[in-house]
Amino acid sequence: MSDQPSSNNTHANDAGATTHFGYQTVKTEEKQGKVAEVFHSVAAKYDLMNDLMSFGVHRLWKRFTMEFTGVRPGNHVLDIAGGTGDLTMKFSDLVGPEGKVVLADINDSMLKVGRDRLIDKGYSGNIEYVQANAEALPFEDNSFDVITMAFGLRNVTDKDQALREFNRVLKPGGRLLVLEFSKTKNPLLSKAYDLYSFSALPMMGKLITNDAESYRYLAESIRMHPDQETLKGMFESAGFANCEYHNLTGGIVALHKGIKP
């Protein structure tokens, strides 16, 4: 893994601003398109792959996230990078007819899969579907009580800008919850996880979606994502208070929480 870029952030050099796309260094303006290609490719079998790759544990991680949302009837919730709508579904029940849930995703394929799935399950009335870039949210200031982002932040080109946007659209006292892959400090778990991520995941991707590259990107993007303390610092820099994180499954995943003062 020595050839991986050393920085998690977008940076400028002589050839223009660059960022990482997995272990590759790409021009900043190219990353969004490349990520979009990945998700267009996996959208149709996203849920199936999530269940297979995590052995269903992603549902427990999302369940844990829900406990920290504190969502109440009548609340307005933004589920950004909401994909196939796992969290939106739960929010829809909790906010009730007086509340509102916005399922937003930058990728129209993912959004379509999510919208169809929710409609098929009978969810309507308090859900809006919005194609939106986390770095430039099309919402007014102080609009939401809660924002959640599950397994989406590592795909965002300018994470700091996205966090500032979340802060802008949250109401004072509102909370941001980011569930994302992180870094485990257990050396044994780390080795097993590396072996699984770089061997088994691309193979499963190849077998099920006929796309090993997208799942190789998934493993690489996880390694390039900021660790727990760095992300907590980014939350604080974006203006969030009472920032904290909870490690899950030995730190493979972490839930970060911040409150807009």
Next chain:
Amino acid sequence: MDSTLIQAGLASAETIVNQALNYDPATQQKMAKLAPKVLAIEITKPAFNVYIRFCAEGTNGVQGVQLMSHFEGEADASLSGELNAFINVATSKDKHAALMQSDLHIRGSSQLALGLADLMNDLNIDWEAMIAKLTGPVVAHVIGKQARGLFGQLKKMGEKFQDDVVSYVRDERQMAAHELEGEDQFRQIHQLRLSVDRLEARIQKLATKLH
């Protein structure tokens, strides 16, 4: 313990409870009326908290209860105490009375905690219907009949064993007092405590006058 394992345990327990409640619609409806109240179960030894949120029927969500390891905000009621005190209440015949007499500490809406105890008292799950879903009605009826007979016999055996043990310990070995003797003793202790309280109050009154 890792939060993922706790979530796995809670998710499994929640599924079992809600599946079982589907076979007792009366209790399920009464529970739905408690929505969206939250009851905190705070086990002090070993330290472990569970929050029970009562849920009315969502579009496709949980109906019955939702079990959580963490709750943002204050629960409507909380029950705290050691694990064995919870087990004693859960396994007693009259859960309402057992809860009132237990070492469990109730905070917040005692109505909610006692209401749950009443619901558990009235719980009547139609196990035969549950089995029928898997095996069909004829086999389920046979299994149900056999199970009822077996449980009845086990219950009788248990009660007889309990009576024999009580008789042996109390009458033959004279290691424990008779229930009536015990009650009399407790009544005397209670009277004594009241007298001591009254005496203490009088002494305090006199001391106030003297000062």
